[in-house]
Amino acid sequence: MNKKILFIAVYACMIIPFLYSCEESTGISDAIPPDFSGEFYPTAHQEISSLQPSLSVLNFKDFNGKSLKYDFQLFNDKSWKQLIDQGTDIQEGTEYTQWKINIQLQFGVRYYWRVRAKTEYSEGNWEVQSDFRVKNIFPPTLYSPIDGETMDSLTPLLCVTDSTGISGQRYYDFEVYADESLTQLKAQKQGQPEISGKTCWQVNVALSTNSHYYWRARCRIAGEQSDWSDPEYFYICACQPAGGNGYAQSVVLSDIDDCDGMNRFMNPNEALGTPNATGTTTSNFRGFVSLGLGGSITLDMKVCIRNGAGYDIRVYQYVSNEPVEVYVSSCRDGTYYSLGTEPCNHPACGFDISGIPLNEVRYIKIVDRSPTVPCYEHIGADIDAVQAIYYH
Ligand SMILES: [Ca+2]
Ligand SMILES: [Ca+2]
Structure with a gap:
């Protein structure tokens, strides 16, 4: 429809609403071009890092609330003469409508683009009319x-x-x-x-x-x-020595199984320092912690243990022979890597830190791997001491 006639029709609707029912007139209001939202991407003069970007615009508003179709055009020049790519009749998106450029753009070149939204009756006006530049270099x-x-x-x-x-x-x-x-x-x-x-x-x-x-x-x-x-x-998670002497210095965490109240050796501090367990019967046993079934303790050695020839860590077990699994980490809250499970016969068993992705370790977690048996007073592995062999 001729724009002049459209304008007169709309104007007539505004000034003489009692003479005409504009809503009943067909075609006239439909011909009002969709209203540009003002929001688009790339934003004006933006420098972008893509050779094939998408152009997008916040959906235009249609006078009749209908879904719109969009035309995008890309130019080499700001006088809008050298059209180099276009997308026609692009279906409206949910909130934004976008069109991905079909061609490969060039580094360091500025481009100009515009968009319009169309109804059945109106081709709309070209809006945006903005430019962007492709950067010479993109982020690594x-x-x-x-x-x-x-x-x-x-x-x-x-x-x-x-x-x-x-x-x-x-x-x-x-x-x-x-x-x-x-x-x-x-x-x-x-x-x-x-x-x-x-x-x-x-x-x-x-x-x-x-x-x-x-x-x-x-x-x-x-x-x-x-x-x-x-x-x-x-x-x-890096090992930092903190004045240790080769034996476990402090308990970081303990999860000892009391075995229905039967376990009488639940003090995790008994695993610190040099081996000192003594006694021959339940009544005079001293100096070790019984982990219980599946129980564990995590100890801070306060030294950095490295891989040397043979075993690098020694676990002292008193009383009986119960299997333990040893894990190590270079920092307290880091990943703990298993060094495997050993039967760990009295008086001690060894573990090797080769084969794990750490050069040095400081924290040691010992987990009881005993088979399930009825509870008794020193149930599970009985840890007396833990020793670093190669360390600084
Ligand atoms: Ca070793
Ligand atoms: Ca001890």
Whole structure:
């Protein structure tokens, strides 16, 4: 419909509502173009990191509340002459309507786009009429550590893969934060030169064990920098010696089975220090803890135990021969790795920390693996002491 006639019709409806019932007139109100919401993406003059982005717009409002169809157009020039791609009759989305560009855009180039919403009776007006620029360089991909990984070094190595972008000498910036909202910067590197394939930087200040850190990286080339990558996090669980003497120093956690009140040796502190268990009968036994069936204790050795020749950890058991499984971790709240189950005959049994992904361990968890038997007074493994063999 001719716009002038439309305008007159609408105007007539507004000024002479008693003479005409506009709602009953067909076609006139339908011809009012849908109302542009004003919200679109990419936003005006935005710099984007995609060669095939989607253009989107908050749904226009139709006068009759009907679902609309949209046309998107992409140009090379701001005079809207060089049309390079378009999407026609795009169905309206739930809240936003988007169209993915069909062609590959180019690094460093500015593009112009517009959109209109159509009804059955109106082609609508071209709206948005905005531009965006594809950046010369996109953010790198964080390669290692993988998101959420536990690291056993206070100065972990952070690596990124090559950024996508124009060719030339590139540099990477790294940042490490103590918090997820990236306000507490702990370490940073600017301008690490790219090594083709994978560029790494070793954190140059000692971070803290038992802590989470958040890191991100960006790439720079020819005076332009990429956006920052989305941050990822890692957890540091590193062994830190704290003045131990080779024997267990403190109880971190104990879960001792009292076996219906029958277990008389439930003090976990009896497993600390050098072996000292004595006695020959239930009435004069001293110096050990009976774990009960499936019971456990976690001990802090306060030294860093490393893998040496043969056994690296010795568990002293008094009274009887009950199997135990030993787990180790480099920090208190880290992952505990099993070193296997040993029959653990009196007076001691050994465990080897080779074959686990930790270089040094400080915390030891001992779990009773006795077969189920009726309760008695020193039920389960009877731990007298735990010793580190190779440590610092
Ligand atoms: Ca060993
Ligand atoms: Ca003892």
